[in-house]
Structure formats: C-alpha cells, structure tokens
Amino acid sequence: MEFRIDSGVLTEAVAWAARVLPARSPVPVLGGLLLEAADGRLRVSGLDYEASARIEVDADTLLDGRALVLGRRLLDICKVLPHGPVACAIDGARLSVTGGEARFGLSLLPLDDYPAPPALPALRGEVDAAAFAAAVGHVAVAAGRDDALPVLTGIRLALDGTTMTLAATDRYRYAVRTLEWKPEGTPEAGASGTGPGAEAPVEPADVVVPARRLTEIARSLAGAGPVRLALDGGSIGFESAGMRTTTRLLDGRLPKHDKLFTLGEHAVAVTERAPLVEAVKRVAVVAEGDSPVQLAFDGTTVHLQAGYEDDVASQRLPASLTGAESMTVAFNPGYLLDALGSFEAPGLRLRLLGPGQRALITDGETGSHRHLLMSVKPLV
Template structure:
C-alpha cells in the first residue's frame, strides 16, 4: 500500500477515528486504525467492538492495499506536521513497518496484521430515516448531561430514543436520567421512524456522534434495529451496539400537579447559583432556594468556609404562590440552566417532591430535579 493525502484532510479523519480506538486494552489491534487505499480513496476504520467509525477521504493511490497502525500515535504525528504538508504513507507488506514521509520528515511505525482487525457487522437495520443535524444535536445537547455514569445501572448509561404516541400525534423523544435528574426532549417524528423500537444509545456513542454533528452535515441518515444503530454523517459512518436493557417507565417520575410556579431570568439565576455555591468546594453541597412572592433568596452553608446568600427581586423573579424553601445540588441546577435560553420555570409541589423545570421558550424540553435536604 502506498498513497499520498493532504495533511489537513488526513488529520481531520484521524481526529474522528482515534478517539474510538481503545488505547488501553488487552487486545492490541483495537488500538490501531485500519487503513485501506484503493482507486483514489483512503478508508480509515476504528473500533472498540462496541462502536465502529469508518471515514473515506480522497488520496492519491500509488499502490492499493491495507494495513493497520497505532491510531493515537499516527494522529499525534500528523497533528504536529506543518500546515499544507502532503503526507505519504508506504507499507511494503507482510512484516514491513509503515513509513510516513512529509517534506524532510520521515518515521516508521510498527503494524499489526490486517487479518487481526475485527469486523463489526451491522446486520439488518430495518428502520431508516433522515433527521436534520440541528434537530439531532438539540436532542443530544438537552439530555446528555443527565446520562448516568453508574455502571451497575447500565440501562441508564445512555439516551433512550423512541417514538411516543401522544394525543396530539407521535413525537420522537430523547430521555436520559441518573435517578437524581431527568431530561426529556421532543421533536417531530422523521418519515420512516414511526415504527422504530425504543433504543438506548450508549454514552460513548453519544459522545462520538455529537462531535461528528459539528462537521457541517445538514442531514443525518439513521438506520436502526433492536441491537444496532448506524449514523451516516457525510463521508463518516458510525455504527454502534445498543444497550441491551429496559429503560425505566420514566413518565411515572414526572410530576403532574406541581402548582407553585417560579419564573426567573436564566442568566441572573445561574450567576447567583455560581456565586453562592462558591462558598463550598463540595460538589454535592446544596443551594437552598427560599421563595416568596416576587423574591428569591439563594443561600449555601459550608462548615469550613462560612455561608453565602444572594437575593433576586421582582426585576428577574415572578412568583405569587405560598412561600417555600427547597434545596438542590448546585451542579444539577447549573446543568439544567445551561440548556435554557432566557427564562427558567420551576414548578414546585413541596420541599420533598420532584420539581418540574422548563424553558419558557422551548416547550418541547422538560426536566425533573429531585430536591435535597437543607
């Protein structure tokens, strides 16, 4: 195999690929990228056996063939080459190393046999639809912060994507929860997605997909089965296994009768939470909200550092229900307010029940937050 490729084009592809390749594992080939050159095209493939990413780029092919090379090392080398470089990769075959040249720079990398590189076959993916990259990006951005990292509850380690049948018609929903907070976001159902099964897309897949959605593709082709999901973003194909588990009946934890409504400016509220929470370095330290008509007082206490308090008045607060004091973890408040544009709406029942949070400008997004004792 021998080919030449533009450094910027190769670097961009390696950036997508190298984060999927497993750097620390007991199977060395999973740390490598598969390079296949033929007919003016270079195909790069990486997998960790759960996700596979394939990308095609233009390359001047002098000798077709394939080999594998350490993904992270190759990425780091190409990243440090001068802008505008033309990168030549040459592999003579069998046990020969992979030689890389760019200008006056040259290096060689040890390779592993192509036959050892695993193939992650997607199989039959009966449900196919196209969704705007901006819509998919919105579904991910407004929910991924709530994905659980607790491995024992593996069925919460992803985003639950499904079609919900509502009285107003079907909607595509993305839901994530870690048991402390829940995020649910809706979008119109794309043509072809109506009968798709509910699937749990793993956290790592969401992370890799989100990066690809910033690459300029306007429409994303999605193919789904009970066990696999595939996304085509321009020249990049991402295939992933799905989490084999049952997502909880999340509707049960969404409160229905919360009637104490607080509306507060997002920027004023977020800034006040940050200033009050700064008194304590403990991530789980609660911030207490003391709410009364058109007045919100935020406070936090640290046994070691002291206490902090800030008031927000009618200039940014609207509330006309009975007074309430309720506490939330500061980080959880920040995670939710980061998704909101201008005004936050809290719907309380009492200081021990789940609180409903909405963005007044985005009715398709809904959040649930469990309170803490204060």
C-alpha cells in the same frame, strides 16, 4: 498502497476514526486503524467490541491497497506533521509517512487478524445533526455514571412518528428532550425515500444507547447537516458525508417518566436563566460537599442562599411566582447547575411542589426540554 493527502485532512480523518479505539485491549489489532486507498479516496476505519467508525476522504491514490497500523500512534504522528501535502506508502513491513522534511515509519499489524467491521443496521430515517447534538447534550448531564447499573448510564432514544425523544436519568434527576426527525419513507428522508406523498411507516422504536458513545457521536457529526439514523435490535448507526459509525445498545429500559413529570397542583416560578446560573455559581462557593443551595421565592424575587454558620453567601434576583404566596426549595448545587446549564432558552419555568419534593424545570419557550430534580431539605 501509496497515496498523497493534505495533512489537515488526514489528521481529521484519523482523529475521527480513532475515537472508538479501546484504551487497552487484549487483542492488539483492535488498537489499529485500517487504511484503504482506492479510486481517489482514503477510507480510515476503527473498531472495538462495542463500536465502530469509518470515514472516507479525498486523496491522490497512486497505488491501491490496505494497511493496518496502531491508531493512536498514527494520530500522534498526524498531530505533529508539517502543514501541507503528506505522502504515505507501504515500505516493506512499515507504513512510511512523509511530510516536508519529516519522515515516520509505522510497523504494520497483521491484516488477517483484523475482524470484519459490523454492517450498518437498517435505515430508519434522518435527523438534523446540529439539533440532534444539542438535544443529546441537553439530556446527557442526567445520565448515570455507575457501571453497576449499566442501563442508567445510557440515553433512551425513542422514535414515534416524526418525534424523537431522548431521555436520561441517574435516579436523582431525569432529563427529557423531544425534537423532530424524518422517518424513512417521508419526503426528503434519505436517498432511498419513496418520494413526495409517501407515508411514514408506523415503526416506533425504544432503545437505550450508551451515553458516552452517543455524546461523542453527536458531537463529531454536529456540523454534518442531515444524518441518517440506522437501527436494529442490537445496534444503532449514523451516517453522513462519508462518515459512518455504529455502537451497541444497552439491555433494559429506563424508568418511565410520564407519571414523574405529572406534578398535580404546583407553584410556577419564572426567571431568567443566565442570571440564575451565575447566582447559583456565586453562592455555591461556600457550599461544602453536597450542602444545598436554597431558593426562596416570594412572588417578585428569588433569594438564593448557601452555607452554614460563619461561611454564608446570598443573592437576590427578579422572579415571579404564581400558585403560591411563597415557596422555598433547595437543591444539590452540582445537580442544579447541570440542569440549568443544559438549557439554552433565555427564560425558564420552575414547577414546584414544595420542599423535599419534585421540581420540574422547563424551556420557557417551547417546553420541548424538561429536567426533573428532587429538592432537598432547605437550610435552617
């Protein structure tokens, strides 16, 4: 194998594929990246038992071939290569990497021991990469971190018609985001669509994807334009612009959110998002541990307060309140900031039941993004 490629292109390709490599593995070859050069293309692939990634880029292939090398070591080398062309070739039992006057040699791993990459599941449709990345970011903040409850460390991905629903919860908060997508069979939905006038197949899906993996995938594909989504009973895959990645699904289902988000009679507070975020950050500096930040709405303003006894902080902001003359609620400051920071709209609506009860924060424009929090006991 022998090829030449721009150092920047090689670095980006290696970094993209190396995302899925395990930090530690009892199987040494799973720490490797597979390089395949042929027909003017370089393919870089990585995998572990949970996920896989593959990317193809243009290269000047002088001799077709394959090589398996330690992925993180190759990435470290790529990061320090001089800008400009890079020559890579198998030299005995090593892969030589030469850029400018710098030359590196990497030991080859046994190709025969490397497992075959998983196949891409059945194509289901496509979604805009930027919109999908934003939506995943909106809900990922509510995903659990406790591996003892693995399903709560995931993001629910549900497909129903042309609506995709993403949701996450750690039992203390629940974030839901909806967006449009194009099921396979609708006009312009992937290369294998049946053309204009075709009807979307009625095949709803409801799966749970590891939040960390899905967040990494969404971020890495954010600038890719349309992304094809593939799905079966055990894995989910994404493909776009020479990039392909898969990850296993989590077993189980997240708790239903429909009843939780139905509040009944409630008050509605409306305020600007950015000033509220800054105010919460400001007063929370005196909140020790999980002590709450209190929001007292009086109809025209909201009074934020945190701290006890000598160390206190407060700030007042404009805010409207309907459905009640006044309302005081309090929240864990970390949870509140996570929720507020996940929104992008300039204005927010807070639907409030009262102290110690549910509070639903929604996008002030479309309502496609909803974040449920439990309020706590207000400050005395």
